[in-house]
Amino acid sequence: MTRAALPVRAAPSTALADPPASLPSARGRGSRTAVRRVLAPTLAAVVLVGAWEVVARTSGLPEFVLPAPSQVAAAGVESAPLLGLHIATTLTEAALGLVLGAVVGLALAVLIAAFPVVADTVYPLVTLTQTVPTVVLAPLLILWAGFGLLPKVLLVALTVFFPVLVAAVTAMSDVDGAHVDMVRGLGGRRWNQFWLVRLPAAVPGAFGGLRVATTYVIGAAVVSEYLAGTSGLGVFIQRSRKSYDVDQILVAVVVIAVLTGALFLLVDALGRLATPWRRASR
Amino acid sequence: MTTSPDVRVRGLSVAYGSLAVLADVSLRVAPGEFVAVVGPSGCGKSTLLRVLGGLLPAGARVRADELALPVGPDGRAATAWMPQGDSLLPWRRAWANVLVGARIAGVPRDVADGRARALFDEFGLGGFERSWPHELSGGMRQRLALARTCLPQRPVLLLDEPFGALDALTRRRLNAWLASVSLGSAGGASAAVVLVTHDVDEALLLADRVLVMSDRPGRVVLEVPPRSDQSARARVLSALGVDLPALA
Ligand SMILES: Nc1ncnc2c1ncn2[C@@H]1O[C@H](COP(=O)(O)OP(=O)(O)OP(=O)(O)O)[C@@H](O)[C@H]1O
Ligand SMILES: [Mg+2]
Secondary structure (H helix, E strand, C coil): CHHHHHHHHHHHHHHHHCHHHHHHHHHHHHHHHHHHHHHHHHHHHHHHHHHHHHHHHHCCCCCCCCCCHHHHHHHHHHHHHHHHHHHHHHHHHHHHHHHHHHHHHHHHHHHHHHCHHHHHHHHHHHHHHCCCCHHHHHHHHHHHHCCCHHHHHHHHHHHHHHHHHHHHHHHHHCCCHHHHHHHHHCCCCHHHHHHHHHHHHHHHHHHHHHHHHHHHHHHHHHHHHHHCCCCCHHHHHHHHHHCCCHHHHHHHHHHHHHHHHHHHHHHHHHHHHHCHHHHHHC | CCCCCCEEEEEEEEEECCEEEEEEEEEEECCCCEEEEECCCCCCHHHHHHHHCCCCCCCEEEECCEEECCECCCCCECEEEECCCCCCCCCCCHHHHHCHHHHHHCCCHHHHHHHHHHHHHHCCCCCCCCCCHHHCCHHHHHHHHHHHHHCCCCCEEEEECCCCCCCHHHHHHHHHHHHHHHHCCCCCCCCEEEEECCCHHHHHHHCCEEEEECCCCECEEEEECCCCCCCHHHHHHHHCCCCCCCCC
């Protein structure tokens, strides 16, 4: 890897020394950087997985402690038909919770921005409640809301709610005073200022918060499934643990990572769609 | 629209903390009248325009013997203020930005669209309707901001250096357009205009009355009607402390 990177790093100094010769190398730099960006981490991953495979096979550790990647892959193929339903359950909880948390967070942010009274009374309280990690509330939620979908959706929503709220509130209060003045200077009332300036200004911020929150949602859903439930990746992991199927646990871990990544990309794409003026400036 | 009372300011003083910006400024703008304000940079022209637009900046201390700002039939300020910067909203395309003033004023959609169409063509912005503000030049952004301010056809326009970023030719074209707006020949009722500018010739060409302000704290040191006063140009320049006769 270092060997591949070296000529690229050397290119600027050549460019300084010899301007005419630098032209082709400058043109090649973009694609070479792209290759390095994709190739380097892929290579690193391959090396790591390879090392794991070697260690697992040669160390003599039993399979229920450290299965080799090839065994994990085999377990994945084997449990694939079973996994579908679990994935569907976890994804449903995560997606519903994500939407619920984002909608409630944004709605409260709007109320806070529109009514100073709400800002003064509710915002400090909400901030205070964040000293309680949401995962800690899972047993309570199950007690109150039963063993079904609801407590899990609520837990995910609670996890999403706060980052979205804070990001949106911050964006709306940091709004450019010149824009607000412009609206006022055209006769705009508070209401106009809100619709024309504060609300649109909150969209990029809210999506920033949502992007952060998205990386937690699958995890939050899985943790709530550890405690109760009959279906979901958390349930699958618990069952595998009881039967010492470490390879299956690892399969679930990979699936969770992939789902989290996919969800993140989806939210990121939605964010770009919702803020086309920023996309154009990139 | 025709019944809009005039702008009346008497003995206006503004200070930011211990910094006196305006001292004892008096000003009266009758309906349909065109008043230009010139003065050295930092003398408080923008501050004066903000006061007229009802936009007292936070932290400013304002005292006045009289401060009457016209109010329209809808209960909103009858003024339309154009800031020195364009303040276009980055999340609205050029077309939607121009419609901001109309939306606030509650101008019906089809009427607003028709006026926007005319302004885009008049201001040489045709073809850029769907551009984002950051894709436009400084002069184009300024023209958009002017269009946004004029579109609701408020009876009083408060324009803070609306032509600062324009080339001489475009500037002359928009000068002529603004003169026609003030005369009421651009389709709407005639509007009163308060124009802040650095360009003495622009002020003399367009205005019924030119106000010259002193260095900070700004006060009105000269008020001339350029159309009836042959020596207006010389008097304005000397009040500004410019002795050389500038080239016409
Ligand atoms: N919000 C503010 N807080 C403190 N001081 C301010 C504020 N706005 C303006 N000032 C001060 O008031 C004075 C007048 O400012 P103003 O913008 O009115 O000048 P101006 O005549 O419009 O100048 P220019 O021709 O350069 O635009 C300046 O000295 C400025 O520093
Ligand atoms: Mg100014």
